Each structure stands twice: as structure tokens, then as C-alpha cells.
Amino acid sequence: MTNGSSGGKAASSSDLLRNFGGGLVISCQAPDGHPLARPDLIAVMATCAELAGAVGLRICGADNIRAVKQVTHLPVIGLDKVPGKHRPLITPSYEHAARLVEAGADIVALEVTAEGAPDPGAMVRRVTEDLRTPVMADVSTLDEGLMAWNAGAAVVGSTLSGYTAYTGPTPDHPDIALVKQLYGHGLHVAAEGRYRTEAQVAEAFGAGASFVVVGGAITDPVAIARRLVAATSLSRDRDRGTQ
Template sequence: MLIPKGALVVSCQARADNPLHGPVYMAAMARAAEQGGARGIRANGADDIAAIRAVTKLPIIGIAKVWDDRFPVYITPGFAQAEQIAGAGADIIGLDATRRPRVGESVERLIGRIRNELSREVFADIATLEEGRAACAAGATYVATTLSGYTEETASRKAEGPDLELLSALVAEVSAPIVAEGRFDTPELVEEAFRRGAHAVVVGTAITNPREITRKFVRALPKGPVEDSL
């Protein structure tokens, strides 16, 4: 198992509209995360993964986001994407393991092919306890709470912060290591996840998205004209 128990994993991702978008910036972000004590990196796309692989030996959870208007599943939806990011240097393949409609083969078959044909560990992003059970039964190495709040069935949970109740239920009922991910934005929440039995915690925006961090502080500013302090 590549992700050690008690690890903080940092998600180094930036969308195309973000000033930090691109392999050079994500590689630098991964190096900074490693220097800060991260024990793993989550990254999107072969180019970013290859750049990160060149600067760190930390385990990389690789994903490939592919949007299709016909289907809601976009995180590593098929074997071709898994094969590409494995070739770029991902040690672990992350994928959407929800029960939502998807193009191509079933998630159970995809997990099996990644394990058997690519010899990679599988990191299953799920939204419900039932999906967690199914992913574990299909051979996922890790089960993560990543998509709770981001599926139609669980949308009401998004405004409530991390889904700690799902985390506790998974720890109690699923034998695979359970990873807490999704809206963990304070050290106190990370500490609570470990108290509830998380194997590891993934943090993204709160560490690696300066634009969103700035917006969070700006929202807390007093309303009214802003004076130049210089």
C-alpha cells in the first residue's frame, strides 16, 4: 500500500481558467506540498502527472478528467485514460466509482482491469456507503468520500462541509482503507477525520488554490470602500 496511514495528501490541480494552470506550476506546487509534509499528491492529466513525477518520489494519485455532456462521470471514465496516466507516472489511479451513468465498461470491470492489466492501485471516489461497499468488493485499494455532495443523490450535503457521517459509516463497514476528501478546509477538520478513523486525508483548494483562498478572505472584509494602505 502506497499511501501511509495518517498521511496528508495534497491535491495539486488548477482548471484552465486559473492563473496556475499548467505542468510547471503544478510541479512547483507538488514540491512545496512535499516540503510542507505531504505524503502523497493527487493530480489531473498526463502532462501534470509527468511533470510532478519528475520532481518527487511521493505516491501520485492520478486522475484524468474527461467531460461528456451525455454522462455525469468525468473522473477517469475509461481504461484508455487510466492507461495514459499510468504511463505518465501515476502510482495509483483515481476514478469515479459512483453508480451514475457512464460511458463504456462498468466501474467493477474498470477497477479489475486497472489492477490486473496496469498493476496499479485504485482510488475509488464515491458518494454513498453503498458505493463504498461496492468499490471495495470490486477490488479498490482505497475508498474515498470525494464525491459526497457532488452527485444528485447527495447534493444536499455539500453546504454542510465534509461528510463526516459518511466517513464514519465507511470506516465501520468497509474493509478497505478509507480516505477523507471533499471540503476539508481547516486543520481541525483534518484532525476530526483522523479521529473518526480515516486512513488518510486529501486537501486541495484550501492549500493549492490561492485565488479561492483570497476570495474566502475577501468575503470576510467589511463592506464599503477600500482604502489604499500604501
């Protein structure tokens, strides 16, 4: 197991990306008020992810990162979520990033959008240089991805496509087109956001993703059950319509 020390990152960004390449990163998260929103249960999710063959984890919050680092050797993409005007913002300050690194995050996820930090490029540079930690830039557009990449992000994620005010409303399907655009400009790309099926994961790799991040489709039993319950409701409505 690893401890929560920020001193001397053993793995470079290229090493981490090589380990992630072609694999699945599982996001083990639970929002406030969710039955699974406890560090010990997040750690159980992480253990399950490792047993399933995940190449890495995406974990929200320093306490959860510490708990996960006690039970798994998998590298962790750490983030914080802070309430914003319309939605939670992802690791919006250097202080948030520093706490994540101190807790043991191997990569820090930073939001690089017009809705996040005032100068996200400077944030990417500061975390990379001062904390000596690779950055995964969560973006919603090609221009944001290019800005993050030019600022030194190790990988750019399509995470926020459909969630910013200027890319919404949120569709049901992932944004494969953005993955393809980012890859076409020579970026290392993480495909993230609404990936739920084997076909979607395969399509993301075909579009150039270095790795794919899947979260609620695996780790949120409430969301999974809700989708299936909705299907039964549609079936009942259809049956009533034929009577």
C-alpha cells in the same frame, strides 16, 4: 526522481497505504483557465507540498503527472477529469487510466458512482489487474464504496459526496459521517472533499480515515482569496447596517 514508466510497479497497494497512513495527501490541481493551469506550475505546487511534509500527491492529467514526477519522489494518485452532463467525471474510461499509469501515476483515481462509467466495478478490476496499479475509488455513498471495495479498490475516498445529483446540493463542510460509515464496514478510507481546517482533518482521522486529501484550501490562491474577500464584504455590509 522517478520516470513515467508503467512497467513493474515497485510498490504494492499495501505498501502505498502504509506510507500514506496518518498523513496528508495534497491535491495539486488547477482547472482550465486558471492562472496556475500549467504543468510547470503544478510541479512547483508539488514541490511545496513535499517540503511541507505531505505523504503523497493527487494530480490531474498525464502532462501534469510527468512534470511532477520530474521534481518529487512522492507517490502520485493520478486522475483525469472529463466533462460530463452536470460536472466533470473522474477517469471515466480504461484508456484514460492507462495514459495516467504510462505517465507515472502510482495509484489511479476512478469514479465509482451512478453518474460515471456504466460498470465501474469492472473498471476497478481491469485497472487493478491489467495495469497492475492500485485504485482509489472516488465515491459519494456507502453503497458505492462497498461496490468499489468488493471490486478490489485499494482505498475508497469520500471525494464525491455532495457532488453527485443524488447527494447534492454541495454543503460547505466535509462529509465526516460517510468516512465513519465506510470505516465501520472495514474499508480503507481516504477523506476528501471540502477539508479546509486543522480541526476537520483531525476529525476525519478520528472517524477512521487512513489519510486525508486537501486541495484548494492549500493550492488554489484564487479560492482562498475569494473566501477572505467574501468575509470583508460581510463585514462592510454589517458596518453599513449599524450606521
